Amino acid sequence: MADAAVEVTGLVKRYGRGSAARTALAGLDLTVYRGEVFGYLGPNGAGKTTTIRLLLDLIRPTAGSVRVLGDSPRHAASTRARIGYLAGDFVVSGGQTSRELLTYLGRLRGGVPAARIAALAERLDLDLSRRIGTLSKGNRQKVGIVQAFMHTPDLLVLDEPTSGLDPFLQQRFVELVQEARDNGQTVFMSSHVLSEVQATCERVGIIREGRLETVAKVEELREQAQRRIEITFADVVPAAEFESVAGLHGVTVGPHPGGGSALRAVLSGSPDELVKTAARYRVTGLLAEEPDLEELFFTFYEREGRS
Amino acid sequence: MTVLLKHLRDNRRAFGGWAVAITAVATMYAAFWPVFGHNADLGRAMEAFPQSMKEAFHLTDYSTASGYFGSTVFGLLVPILVAVFAISAGVRAIAGDENAGTLDLVLAHPVTRTRLALARYAATVLAIVAVGVLTLVVMLAIRIPADFAELSPGDLTAVCVMLTLFGVCFASIGFGLGAYTGRRTIALGGAAYLAVATYLCSSFLPQIKGLGWVRWCSPFAWYLDGDPLTHGVNWVYAGLLAAVSLYFAALGVWQFRRRDLTS
Numbered sequence: 001m002a003d004a005a006v007e008v009t010g011l012v013k014r015y016g017r018g019s020a021a022r023t024a025l026a027g028l029d030l031t032v033y034r035g036e037v038f039g040y041l042g043p044n045g046a047g048k049t050t051t052i053r054l055l056l057d058l059i060r061p062t063a064g065s066v067r068v069l070g071d072s073p074r075h076a077a078s079t080r081a082r083i084g085y086l087a088g089d090f091v092v093s094g095g096q097t098s099r100e101l102l103t104y105l106g107r108l109r110g111g112v113p114a115a116r117i118a119a120l121a122e123r124l125d126l127d128l129s130r131r132i133g134t135l136s137k138g139n140r141q142k143v144g145i146v147q148a149f150m151h152t153p154d155l156l157v158l159d160e161p162t163s164g165l166d167p168f169l170q171q172r173f174v175e176l177v178q179e180a181r182d183n184g185q186t187v188f189m190s191s192h193v194l195s196e197v198q199a200t201c202e203r204v205g206i207i208r209e210g211r212l213e214t215v216a217k218v219e220e221l222r223e224q225a226q227r228r229i230e231i232t233f234a235d236v237v238p239a240a241e242f243e244s245v246a247g248l249h250g251v252t253v254g255p256h257p258g259g260g261s262a263l264r265a266v267l268s269g270s271p272d273e274l275v276k277t278a279a280r281y282r283v284t285g286l287l288a289e290e291p292d293l294e295e296l297f298f299t300f301y302e303r304e305g306r307s
Numbered sequence: 308m309t310v311l312l313k314h315l316r317d318n319r320r321a322f323g324g325w326a327v328a329i330t331a332v333a334t335m336y337a338a339f340w341p342v343f344g345h346n347a348d349l350g351r352a353m354e355a356f357p358q359s360m361k362e363a364f365h366l367t368d369y370s371t372a373s374g375y376f377g378s379t380v381f382g383l384l385v386p387i388l389v390a391v392f393a394i395s396a397g398v399r400a401i402a403g404d405e406n407a408g409t410l411d412l413v414l415a416h417p418v419t420r421t422r423l424a425l426a427r428y429a430a431t432v433l434a435i436v437a438v439g440v441l442t443l444v445v446m447l448a449i450r451i452p453a454d455f456a457e458l459s460p461g462d463l464t465a466v467c468v469m470l471t472l473f474g475v476c477f478a479s480i481g482f483g484l485g486a487y488t489g490r491r492t493i494a495l496g497g498a499a500y501l502a503v504a505t506y507l508c509s510s511f512l513p514q515i516k517g518l519g520w521v522r523w524c525s526p527f528a529w530y531l532d533g534d535p536l537t538h539g540v541n542w543v544y545a546g547l548l549a550a551v552s553l554y555f556a557a558l559g560v561w562q563f564r565r566r567d568l569t570s
Contacts, residue, residue, distance in 0.1 A: 059567035081417040091408040
């Protein structure tokens with residue numbers, strides 16, 4: 001298909017031989033269209049990184065076919081000039097400065113203007129003149145992000161891109177992805193962080209045990225999301241009133257150490273009705289946990305299984 | 308070219324350090340020549356050693372400059388140091404980087420496996436050549452002050468050429484094993500094992516009756532058996548060193564193109 005940036009059919013990857021063989025991918029089918037931001041989700045060990053390394057020809061498929069930007073990764077090294085890749089464990093030797101590394105990588109791609117590198121580094125608050133060995137994990141990850149984005153590639157392949165970044169930088173990263181999307185670039189990213197997936201992706205694929213379990217729109221995923229909620233009140237509130245709120249389960253009301261009471265529950269779907277109900281009382285604290293993606297996958301699988 | 312220069316630049320400290328250390332050892336040995344060359348007692352003491360021991364330790368003749376330099380400066384410590392350096396540089400070229408996890412990034416760029424492997428191999432060979440050239444330059448510089456002018460620049464060049472080829476041979480073994488397996492420990496272990504085994508083949512094992520032929524299988528023997536300090540470069544031995552180098556390098560590159568990168 002002409003408008004597919006990534007097209008994977010019947011992809012099988014086994015590591016090792018004989019009795020020690022381990023199947024990482026067991027017949028994966030996946031299509032990512034040009035210009036979309038595609039989230040690639042799944043538990044650890046599901047085969048996300050294996051898929052990504054296959055797209056870049058770092059490893060070779062046992063069976064099945066892969067096409068990236070219209071070419072087979074194995075036979076078109078030049079295609080990789082149009083790909084930006086950020087590994088899940090981005091490691092580079094520490095003896096060089098970020099500027100040296102980025103200039104070198106840019107040269108391998110046929111040259112990236114120094115001004116472009118400087119502009120990206122400034123946005124991420126990265127000091128290019130420091131040796132990479134002296135940088136913190138978060139700062140090294142910034143180097144990884146700069147090298148993936150700096151040549152404005154047609155396709156970005158990002159493996160857990162925001163690991164090690166603080167929330168401020170996660171936000172900067174989300175902006176970079178949104179700009180790439182507005183620019184017509186395709187983004188394929190694996191992630192564990194639901195908020196960044198929600199902020200950037202249109203579609204997500206969920207992989208489990210080496211197979212694509214389902215592809216869904218991000219909104220569908222959000223509706224399924226379960227958040228742990230804790231609201232503290234100045235006074236004691238009746239649990240029964242909250243039990244009738246739509247989407248709220250497992251309501252408990254107990255005494256709060258600081259006085260008053262604390263309501264704990266699990267919320268799925270819209271928080272609107274809960275907020276309105278709580279507003280009838282004096283609220284002293286509100287905590288909504290980020291939904292756990294792993295948990296989310298399993299509720300999603302169950303629902304898919306039933307329907 | 309970009310990949311080659313980058314590899315040299317990334318390893319400039321290690322490569323430079325080894326080059327200086329090896330040259331310093333060679334210079335130190337050479338500086339002792341006036342002591343040995345003018346000491347007849349020492350010569351007689353050496354003659355008393357059994358022939359097989361003299362052969363095992365390259366202690367053939369300390370009374371001439373070519374004998375002394377062939378046994379000490381270029382005979383023992385320098386080739387061993389060169390072999391150690393060459394193996395570590397060869398293994399580092401692919402397997403070292405691969406196990407450190409830093410190879411993925413470069414190969415995710417528009418760089419083919421072949422291009423990367425050949426550029427890294429060329430950089431490694433250049434580092435070995437630099438060691439040979441530096442040693443030669445220092446030997447030529449101290450030839451007259453250290454009183455071994457009887458060794459002509461041509462003789463010294465010949466031995467340094469053989470030393471360089473010998474280094475390239477072990478670098479290629481380390482490189483080839485590393486590129487083939489992608490495992491640093493296997494490559495280091497395998498190349499070190501070969502170095503020790505072939506050293507024994509050139510020194511102790513031939514002393515055993517009926518095992519004289521094993522000398523023919525050793526890069527250590529190919530390096531000095533032609534006696535380059537008096538007879539110049541021996542093209543048969545030079546060819547053998549080059550052939551083994553090419554064999555290991557080619558085998559490594561061939562498998563490196565086909566296999567998965569280790570993660």
